[in-house]
Amino acid sequence: LKPPSNRTNLTQTEVAGPLRTRFQERIVDAKQWSWNRTAMLEMRNAVRKVIDTAKSISILRSQTHIGDVMHYDIDNHNTFNITKDLYDLLPETSPLEGRLFNSCAIVGNSGILLGSGCGQEIDSHDFVIRCNLAPVTEYVKDVGRKSDLVTMNPSVLPTAFGGLKEKHWEEKFVKRLRMLEHSMLWIPAFTTINGEKYVQYTNRIILKNDLNIKTLYPTKHLAHSIRGFWLQAKTRIKRPSTGLYMYTIATRFCQEIHLYGFFPFTVDVNGRPVRYHYYDNGKYNFYDKRRPHSMPVEFQALRRLHDKGALRLLTDKCT
Ligand code: CTP
Numbered sequence: 001l002k003p004p005s006n007r008t009n010l011t012q013t014e015v016a017g018p019l020r021t022r023f024q025e026r027i028v029d030a031k032q033w034s035w036n037r038t039a040m041l042e043m044r045n046a047v048r049k050v051i052d053t054a055k056s057i058s059i060l061r062s063q064t065h066i067g068d069v070m071h072y073d074i075d076n077h078n079t080f081n082i083t084k085d086l087y088d089l090l091p092e093t094s095p096l097e098g099r100l101f102n103s104c105a106i107v108g109n110s111g112i113l114l115g116s117g118c119g120q121e122i123d124s125h126d127f128v129i130r131c132n133l134a135p136v137t138e139y140v141k142d143v144g145r146k147s148d149l150v151t152m153n154p155s156v157l158p159t160a161f162g163g164l165k166e167k168h169w170e171e172k173f174v175k176r177l178r179m180l181e182h183s184m185l186w187i188p189a190f191t192t193i194n195g196e197k198y199v200q201y202t203n204r205i206i207l208k209n210d211l212n213i214k215t216l217y218p219t220k221h222l223a224h225s226i227r228g229f230w231l232q233a234k235t236r237i238k239r240p241s242t243g244l245y246m247y248t249i250a251t252r253f254c255q256e257i258h259l260y261g262f263f264p265f266t267v268d269v270n271g272r273p274v275r276y277h278y279y280d281n282g283k284y285n286f287y288d289k290r291r292p293h294s295m296p297v298e299f300q301a302l303r304r305l306h307d308k309g310a311l312r313l314l315t316d317k318c319t
Pocket of ligand 1: 265
């Protein structure tokens, strides 16, 4: 293994170029790695100075009224009204206020998880966060099952549940949601008008089926605050990806944070192809400038925090 490079401010284009291979080779021997409590605390305090993540994780019922007009975050000229369904599903208090878990897992969706055997390890953490309603049942051995908080971009409905256009898609969606009873479902509902009807479908379905899910709707400024945090930390991201979002929020309520399935590359360190998602054959160009995220740049920042012992980024097998 080559020693870690001292260069820390690589741009996304540089990572995409000849340095990419060298960058990936920096996967250091996990056995030499240990937690650095000071670095963990520094990270929590640094985030806390900029964002009150416990409060921003969801708007609360007491902060709004049915019929209130709000502006979307990205397409700010578009507005939406707080519907009765949404109002009824808003939490009364922030469910993570005052909580502190000893160990948390954040499970990204990279194909690097396939064959990892990480399921048992992931499920052993006190709090497990998953992204975008990724399926678990068929992949339990590699990704586990425990789900305390699951995110759901509204775009998941057209991409993974046929836009709920037919009955069988709705049934599949309800089945997936049922698995989240007593868990938190985090829906970034106020980002863009494109998601409006899917948010409304989701709310309706949760209420209609009387699902006992703790729904969270992050405040629309959270993405800006998180981006601002990383920019001032000299990490040139675009919009934070869900995974980075979750890590940043988790610094507030988790001590040890373990990241699995974060691997925005198409080949692993041994040159084997890696799928974008562990559960489908979707393709993704990580270096396409039109993409909203800069995942390789995010990965690099997380990698630096791993090297410092502030978090644990697992890109290898667990067994
Ligand atoms: N991820 C990763 N490497 C991959 C795929 C995903 O690091 N090959 C991480 C990213 O942090 C991503 C998270 O896992 O946000 C969840 O993946 P996915 O659901 O695919 O995210 P997207 O929908 O593509 O993007 P978004 O962040 O907007 O939800």
